Every structure is written in structure tokens, then in C-alpha cells.
Amino acid sequence: KQEVTQIPAALSVPEGENLVLNCSFTDSAIYNLQWFRQDPGKGLTSLLLIQSSQREQTSGRLNASLDKSSGRSTLYIAASQPGDSATYLCAVKGSARQLTFGSGTQLTVLP
Amino acid sequence: DTAVSQTPKYLVTQMGNDKSIKCEQNLGHDTMYWYKQDSKKFLKIMFSYNNKELIINETVPNRFSPKSPDKAHLNLHINSLELGDSAVYFCASSYGTGENTEAFFGQGTRLTVV
Numbered sequence: 416k417q418e419v420t421q422i423p424a425a426l427s428v429p430e431g432e433n434l435v436l437n438c439s440f441t442d443s444a445i446y447n448l449q450w451f452r453q454d455p456g457k458g459l460t461s462l463l464l465i466q467s468s469q470r471e472q473t474s475g476r477l478n479a480s481l482d483k484s485s486g487r488s489t490l491y492i493a494a495s496q497p498g499d500s501a502t503y504l505c506a507v508k509g510s511a512r513q514l515t516f517g518s519g520t521q522l523t524v525l526p
Numbered sequence: 527d528t529a530v531s532q533t534p535k536y537l538v539t540q541m542g543n544d545k546s547i548k549c550e551q552n553l554g555h556d557t558m559y560w561y562k563q564d565s566k567k568f569l570k571i572m573f574s575y576n577n578k579e580l581i582i583n584e585t586v587p588n589r590f591s592p593k594s595p596d597k598a599h600l601n602l603h604i605n606s607l608e609l610g611d612s613a614v615y616f617c618a619s620s621y622g623t624g625e626n627t628e629a630f631f632g633q634g635t636r637l638t639v640v
Contacts, residue, residue, distance in 0.1 A: 447625050459618075459631035461631075466626050508623075508627075513571045514569075514629060518567055519567055
């Protein structure tokens, strides 16, 4: 059974800092990995999708990498801003064709 | 131009009642899902429908019954509500279920059972 772990559970950084969020999964037989952002009381916003055949994806200040063999993904946020404060969720899609989520990293960017 | 919309956004009800949550997507997707986010913020799949057919049915009490009248709608009906049903329920959709399918989520419905 797939398990997804995100470390750290919470992170607080000053504005302007570059940061890395980590995601690990136990079953490397995945279809894709998706990073989401969740703001308090809001839904999930898809940030990046990495297919199993890809190594990384970039969108603006965000860069996500995928190492299937080691069961790891990282989300790199460059030049963080207070508006980046949210919970970041990692989810993997496996052979069961469903997303398995991690518990998220709560990010606070201090002005 | 809402992509995945759920109604209601908040739902407060008494134990034992029956309630429904509606979900609609205007993305032309053929697969829809219901997820439950518990108090510890874990999101877990409940159901998945592809072209109106049930393809995933996780271990969910049979008090929960999804209904898909067409590809654009997936409603969740809950009978005999219990305190433990309190959670945020998210609807999602995607086009297919393969490698390059990206899931899009609604804003969630916060259900509180009192």
C-alpha cells in the first residue's frame, strides 16, 4: 500500500529565502506526482504535475523534481513571498489510478 | 468560470439526518472523485467515477452513496449522519486516469455533524 510522507510538517522562513519541501513515497511504481497548494478554508490548487517519465517540472518560481527509484520528490520555491504561505501537499498516482496524499507542509513566509 | 464547483460550501446538520453534497465540473473531464479530509488534514479517496461508472470504491460506510447522473456531475449522498462524518469533502475531476492526467479540485464542503 502506497504511503506518502512530507517533511517538514511546518516551516517558517523570512521573505526572500529559497526553500525546499520534501515528499517521499514507498511504492516507486507511480503514474505521476502532483504538487498542490491549499489555502485555509479553500480548495486545492494544482501547482505542478510530473509524469513518471519526467525528472522535473518548472512553473515560475516553482521547480519540482522527481526521483522515482529513490521514491522522492522535492518542491523548490525561489525567492519566497508572504503570498506563498499555505499548506503544500504532495500526491502520487499509482496503479490504482487514485491519488495518495501526504499530510502536507504548512509554510509561513514572514514579511 | 468555475472549473469544479461544490455546493454547499458549509453544511451543519444533526446526527441521524440525511444530506447531499453536489459537484459539477465544466472542464469536459470524464473522471470524477470524492475525497475526505479529516481533522488531521489527511486527504483520502472515497469514490471515483469514469464515464458515470464506479471504478474506485474505498472502504467507506454504505451510508455514503455517490450518484453520477452524467459525466459532469458527481453527487454524494450521506444517510444517517454520525459525528465522525464531520470533515471537509472535496470533489475532483480529471480527463482519464493515466500518466499525464492532472486532477482539479473543488473548494470543498465543510460538513459539521452536531
